[in-house]
Amino acid sequence: MSGQLFVIGLGPGNASQVTPEASHAVAEAEFFFGYGPYVDRLELRPDQTRIASDNREELSRANAALQRAAEGAKVAVVSGGDPGVFAMAAAVCEAIEKGPVEWRDIDLTIIPGVTAMLAVAARIGAPLGHDFCTISLSDNLKPWAVIERRLEAAASAGFVIALYNPISKARPWQLGSAFEILRRHLPGDTPVIFGRAAGRPDERIEIVKLEQADPAKADMATCVMIGSPETSIVERAHKPPLVYTPRFSTESSQ
Template sequence: MSGRLAVIGLGPGDARYLTREAEDALASADAVYGYSAYLDRVPSRPGQARHGSDNREEPARAAAALRHAAEGANVAVVSGGDPGVFAMAAAVCEQIEAGPPGWRALDVQIVPGITAMLAVAARVGAPLGHDFCAISLSDNLKPWDLIERRLAAAAAAGFVIALYNPASRARPGQIGKALTLLRRHLPAATAIIFGRAVSRPDEQLTITTLEDAGRVPADMATLIIVGSRDTRVIYREDEAPLVYTPRAVAGAMA
């Protein structure tokens, strides 16, 4: 009997942002694997097994889910946001490549979700309106000097930058070092957006500047968008500001 494995994006948190495809895949699963905090977002269903684990156990979680699917089960692995953005889809693919041949024969489905940078951007306007990139500040799986080189290259090239995993208990200083580096490449007045727990009850949004960004707290639930030199803020009376990056580069239409 052939098993199935669905890697499912749960979106930023609120059930409104869970896609119909994701709902259907979760409802049909015999078992659900995931980081315990993400599993808490999935409604319990009679007869459906749940396997929670720590946030740093992605390879073991992926392998366990694949073994279960190889036994003929319909298995789901959940990720916050989109599973293909710094999340479980890559971990599952890594295990399939390195694992037994039978895992390559499984029916594997990647179910997309709304990733944090899109959720935060939508809250404030259109900061991703022109070219942008995403960089994780976690150095668990890559060296910090590589992160610094990528930050410098992205800022110098004029990209808006979405920063994932800006700080944790184990590495509280990463965001400070990143902001210091960015100040060498971008004006002090560059717009910065901090979006924490967007769409959840404890949501916090802060629009600030690169000069003052060090005063805003950040943790693993925070997504930071660093504007480019072209990113603009529209201040409005009695309404929240709008942040956007023009679609055309200054001088391109001349």
């Protein structure tokens, strides 16, 4: 008899940003699979079991969770942010596609969460007020040449761009290369937002101009947002500035 599998988004790290739907699923599940720091966010009961693994073991984690669910258990796979944004929902779907046919009968519920991009945007104003896109700078699962082409296309098209996985010890150069590409297409005064750990005690939000953007300001807990040519900074005398992208576009159709 098949059990149930929840894929749960825990938000950016602030407990108040976990949705009621996610909290209900956590209360119902018996086994919890996830990257160690995400599983550690949970306050589990003695009758609930956590099974932590490394961040690069997404597919094997999904396989293990599905196998446990196929045996009749109520299982949760947890992600930070939203599970459908560069996270575990895609790994679970891939595992179902490639796995035993009986896995397709498992009762699967994917529960959305507040992703880092939305948490950072809310802290700073409304930088995503008009068309935007999201790009991961990690080349673990796609070639760097593909990332370069997508950055070129997004900047040329006038999208606001949110960058996930901007930098790591294994690839410290990629965010700097991304900025070089973007500077070829965007004005030097385009706003860049470094949003680290939005909503957590160690939160750091910083606004700079693209021409001054320093990749050293980012780490893997940072979502980097690059405005479009229409993105504005609204200075306020006694409060932090607002960054927003107008809901209308002034670009010509030509």
